[in-house]
Amino acid sequence: MSNFFTLTKVPRTITASLHKLRYTRKYLKRTSTRAFTIINTFNMPEYSGSCYCKGIKYTVTLDSKDQARTSICHCGNCRKWTGSAFGITTKIPKSALRVEGKTVEHVSDNGSGTKLYREFCGTCGGGILEYGANAGENTYITYGSLDKPEELPPKGEFFCKYRQNWMPQVPNTFQKREIKE
Ligand SMILES: [Zn+2]
Ligand SMILES: [Zn+2]
Numbered sequence: 001m002s003n004f005f006t007l008t009k010v011p012r013t014i015t016a017s018l019h020k021l022r023y024t025r026k027y028l029k030r031t032s033t034r035a036f037t038i039i040n041t042f043n044m045p046e047y048s049g050s051c052y053c054k055g056i057k058y059t060v061t062l063d064s065k066d067q068a069r070t071s072i073c074h075c076g077n078c079r080k081w082t083g084s085a086f087g088i089t090t091k092i093p094k095s096a097l098r099v100e101g102k103t104v105e106h107v108s109d110n111g112s113g114t115k116l117y118r119e120f121c122g123t124c125g126g127g128i129l130e131y132g133a134n135a136g137e138n139t140y141i142t143y144g145s146l147d148k149p150e151e152l153p154p155k156g157e158f159f160c161k162y163r164q165n166w167m168p169q170v171p172n173t174f175q176k177r178e179i180k181e
Contacts, residue, residue: 047152049145051126056101058128060092060141068092070143070152072170073179075159077110081118082127082142085164089130089140090152097139103128 047060047068062068070090078087103119110116119129127142143149156174157163169175 048147049128049141050147051121051124051128051145053121053124053126055123056099056103056121056126056128058097058099058141058145060096061098062092062096065152067096068152069156070149070154072154072157072173073159074157074162074164075179076162077116078159081130085167087130088143088154090143090146091138091140094137094139097141099128 045062045065047062048058049060050057060068068090070088073087073089074085075087079085081087102122104122106118106120108116108118115133117129117131117133118127120127126145128145129139129141131139143152143154146152154170154173156176157170158176158179160169160175161177163169
């Protein structure tokens with residue numbers, strides 16, 4: 001009889017303990033997931049930017065820094081738009097960008113048949129965005145409009161065949177003769 005009692009009592013205790021353990025684990029998992037999400041939100045890298053007169057401001061919030069890709073473009077089109085020796089933009093997911101203020105949009109065909117959109121400040125003329133019709137879920141912010149551009153250094157160079165002959169290759173970046181990726 002005592003044997004039977006022991007045999008039935010032990011499994012019951014074990015079952016209860018297991019149940020408790022499972023519940024505790026579930027609870028921990030739930031709370032730690034929430035804690036993880038909160039910590040993650042705090043850790044989401046954020047970048048701010050603006051045009052020269054600050055009439056247009058923006059914020060970029062990424063899941064991770066790797067989502068951004070800064071690149072240099074040596075094509076004549078970028079030279080004309082920036083009025084500089086090359087263009088430099090940072091590719092980010094469209095959904096990561098929040099813009100305050102109304103940009104002026106300029107649409108052009110660069111000769112390749114692809115429409116190019118450029119958005120800038122109507123007051124100071126500072127460029128904010130540049131993207132092709134086939135940019136998909138991405139957009140490109142002008143690197144110089146970032147408040148701390150040094151946080152997103154360039155990863156590559158495009159259209160290197162048009163590089164100004166006085167300009168050296170940027171170290172630790174990839175080089176493409178054209179735009180093919
Ligand atoms: Zn402006
Ligand atoms: Zn270009």
